[in-house]
Amino acid sequence: MTRYTWHFEAVWENLPLLLQGLWNTCLLAPLAMAVGLIVGLGIALLRLSGVWGLSALAAAFTELFRTTPLLVQVIWVYTVLPLLTGITLSPFISGLTALGLNVAAFMAEIYRTGITAIDRGQTQSALALGMTRAQAMRRIVLPQAVRRMIPPMTAMWVALFKDTSILATIGVVELMYQARVVASDTFRPLEVFTAVGVLYFLLTYPQALLGEPALRPAESALMSAPVLRVTDLHKRFGGTGSAARGLAGGAARRGDRAGGRQRVRQEQFPALPEQARGAVERVPSISTTSRVTAASANLAQVRRRMGMVFQHLNLFPHMTAVQNVMEGPRTVLGLRRAAAHALALRMLAKVHLTDKAEARTWELSGGQQQRVAIARALAMEPEVMLFDEVTSALDPELVGEVLTVMKQLADDGMTMIVVTHEMAFARRVADRVLMLDQGVVIEEGPPEQIFGAPVHERTRRFLRRLAWEEQAT
Amino acid sequence: MSTWDLGVVTNNIGYLLAGLRMTIVLSLVSLALGLAVGLVIALLRLSRWRALRWSAGLYIDIWRSTPFLAQILWIFYALPILTGHALTAFAAGVITLSCHASAYLAEVYRAGILGIAPGQRQAALALGMTNAQAARRIVLPQALKQMLPAIGSINLFKESALVSIINLQELMWYAESLSGFTMRSVEILSATALIYAALTYPQALAVNYLHRRQRAA
Numbered sequence: 001m002t003r004y005t006w007h008f009e010a011v012w013e014n015l016p017l018l019l020q021g022l023w024n025t026c027l028l029a030p031l032a033m034a035v036g037l038i039v040g041l042g043i044a045l046l047r048l049s050g051v052w053g054l055s056a057l058a059a060a061f062t063e064l065f066r067t068t069p070l071l072v073q074v075i076w077v078y079t080v081l082p083l084l085t086g087i088t089l090s091p092f093i094s095g096l097t098a099l100g101l102n103v104a105a106f107m108a109e110i111y112r113t114g115i116t117a118i119d120r121g122q123t124q125s126a127l128a129l130g131m132t133r134a135q136a137m138r139r140i141v142l143p144q145a146v147r148r149m150i151p152p153m154t155a156m157w158v159a160l161f162k163d164t165s166i167l168a169t170i171g172v173v174e175l176m177y178q179a180r181v182v183a184s185d186t187f188r189p190l191e192v193f194t195a196v197g198v199l200y201f202l203l204t205y206p207q208a209l210l211g212e213p214a215l216r217p218a219e220s221a222l223m224s225a226p227v228l229r230v231t232d233l234h235k236r237f238g239g240t241g242s243a244a245r246g247l248a249g250g251a252a253r254r255g256d257r258a259g260g261r262q263r264v265r266q267e268q269f270p271a272l273p274e275q276a277r278g279a280v281e282r283v284p285s286i287s288t289t290s291r292v293t294a295a296s297a298n299l300a301q302v303r304r305r306m307g308m309v310f311q312h313l314n315l316f317p318h319m320t321a322v323q324n325v326m327e328g329p330r331t332v333l334g335l336r337r338a339a340a341h342a343l344a345l346r347m348l349a350k351v352h353l354t355d356k357a358e359a360r361t362w363e364l365s366g367g368q369q370q371r372v373a374i375a376r377a378l379a380m381e382p383e384v385m386l387f388d389e390v391t392s393a394l395d396p397e398l399v400g401e402v403l404t405v406m407k408q409l410a411d412d413g414m415t416m417i418v419v420t421h422e423m424a425f426a427r428r429v430a431d432r433v434l435m436l437d438q439g440v441v442i443e444e445g446p447p448e449q450i451f452g453a454p455v456h457e458r459t460r461r462f463l464r465r466l467a468w469e470e471q472a473t
Numbered sequence: 474m475s476t477w478d479l480g481v482v483t484n485n486i487g488y489l490l491a492g493l494r495m496t497i498v499l500s501l502v503s504l505a506l507g508l509a510v511g512l513v514i515a516l517l518r519l520s521r522w523r524a525l526r527w528s529a530g531l532y533i534d535i536w537r538s539t540p541f542l543a544q545i546l547w548i549f550y551a552l553p554i555l556t557g558h559a560l561t562a563f564a565a566g567v568i569t570l571s572c573h574a575s576a577y578l579a580e581v582y583r584a585g586i587l588g589i590a591p592g593q594r595q596a597a598l599a600l601g602m603t604n605a606q607a608a609r610r611i612v613l614p615q616a617l618k619q620m621l622p623a624i625g626s627i628n629l630f631k632e633s634a635l636v637s638i639i640n641l642q643e644l645m646w647y648a649e650s651l652s653g654f655t656m657r658s659v660e661i662l663s664a665t666a667l668i669y670a671a672l673t674y675p676q677a678l679a680v681n682y683l684h685r686r687q688r689a690a
Contacts, residue, residue: 069634304601314596328600
């Protein structure tokens with residue numbers, strides 16, 4: 001690295017020149033956009049007209065402009081068009097024409113996909129109301145299509161704003177042209193090009209932000225990585241706010257897992273795996289000594305010894321049923337393919353799905369998928385299985401087959417923590433029932449007590465409603 | 474009205490093909506680099522550390538919010554002043570094109586990764602996989618399929634024409650030189666446009682096909 005002294009005077013002293021260029025840039029972009037919006041709509045309508053010659057012509061126009069570099073188009077319009085037509089255009093008008101037509105080609109596609117994306121049924125129901133085609137287009141299709149078109153159009157506008165710089169090559173006096181003039185006059189390309197780059201950035205960036213708010217919420221959902229936070233599996237849970245405190249207390253009294261099967265039922269508890277990362281650290285009542293740290297290796301270690309089945313199935317759609325079950329033993333436990341396959345088949349047999357081993361996930365019913373998910377968790381030979389509302393997303397007639405498998409697991413002596421609304425199941429299978437309300441354990445005890453002689457008013461109300469519902473159905 | 478003289482194109486086809494070769498090499502090398510760098514940037518952008526996320530975001534925004542022409546001029550004329558090392562036009566072209574592409578690709582990757590239902594990652598982590606294993610075995614294979622059309626729509630053949638401004642002898646540079654030299658810009662530039670279209674159109678068709686297939690699935 002050589003020491004370099006910046007000389008931004010080169011920029012300040014020539015500011016009027018640069019501002020003049022900026023002015024033309026800011027003039028060109030909206031003008032070209034206007035041309036593109038209007039011409040593009042015409043081309044899109046021609047393309048959709050269904051008249052063969054017109055559609056083909058419109059298609060040829062869009063494809064030609066979309067598959068050649070803008071630079072070629074600009075130079076072609078500037079140098080070739082006058083030779084062909086005999087009309088000489090100023091650089092500004094040539095540049096505007098080329099840029100406008102280029103934008104029109106992209107706009108035509110945006111219009112077209114926007115319009116065709118609206119369900120055919122929408123047009124049909126509008127026509128069925130007695131609207132004309134034009135009315136259906138204007139009142140029903142376009143208003144919906146426009147909403148879809150806005151993000152790609154914003155992106156187009158941003159690209160266009162930057163692309164105006166290409167017109168510098170044919171001598172349009174816009175920002176980039178002036179930048180090159182000033183840079184070569186002052187022999188200060190570093191300062192001039194840097195300043196102009198920053199200027200473009202400051203002008204473009206805010207516009208680019210308008211186009212893409214859609215990504216941001218989804219991203220934050222991933223950042224708050226949805227992970228169950230358990231500090232000590234046999235004693236207490238971690239979770240959000242009061243839910244954690246209640247559960248930590250309630251579960252801690254349960255003592256050791258060695259006692260055999262323990263099950264928790266809870267109501268209005270936020271789905272276990274959807275808690276925000278870091279929630280445990282915010283709960284002061286949980287001891288720091290046994291806290292699971294954020295280190296992913298540590299978490300993976302803990303998870304290896306627990307099985308988890310989700311409400312939303314979460315099978316891996318790019319794998320068959322048996323591959324889903326093999327995935328954990330192969331990747332995490334490092335089993336060889338043959339061993340993992342044999343293990344997976346044993347697990348599938350446990351959930352009565354041997355015949356579906358080679359099925360793709362979408363070929364399976366919800367109940368079958370959920371059983372594959374149970375087999376997948378079992379294949380890791382977990383010390384404890386977590387079930388999070390595993391029957392809630394299923395059709396009522398499919399609930400039974402999943403519950404049967406779970407009952408069978410319980411009879412085999414598997415330790416299970418089950419979050420469920422299936423009261424009959426909880427009553428029959430659970431050793432211990434926790435009643436949760438607003439994230440706090442309000443009542444805890446053996447099922448006979450919870451269902452037979454509930455102490456808490458909230459539990460009684462819940463059971464009364466349940467009885468009423470059962471009567472009603 | 475002048476008459477068309479296609480002889481000027483056939484007589485100089487050797488130059489145009491030499492330029493075409495450079496255009497293809499430049500674009501493909503830059504695309505390969507851009508694909509790799511873009512993935513790294515995307516993963517940084519999704520990192521758990523704020524500083525990394527922020528830096529990757531800045532990188533993406535800078536390359537996406539400035540004109541390509543400003544970027545190539547800056548890399549070729551301004552960067553060597555800072556580093557003290559002159560760059561060949563080819564090196565400057567590759568650096569600019571690949572960084573430019575990587576910024577767009579990073580966003581494509583990110584959208585693809587975020588498009589996979591969070592449950593998939595949860596389920597992988599619940600099996601005891603590490604973050605890296607979950608990404609490699611579960612999320613990326615699914616995301617890649619969805620990203621394919623968007624990746625395919627990144628077209629460096631067209632973009633690379635602007636590298637002619639720093640006198641890299643690719644297709645556009647030869648086209649402009651020949652137009653001036655032969656005074657036959659109508660034929661030369663029209664032919665050049667067709668060559669670019671022929672280069673780009675198959676890719677556009679492939680992207681359309683991928684889009685259709687994705688919609689059908």
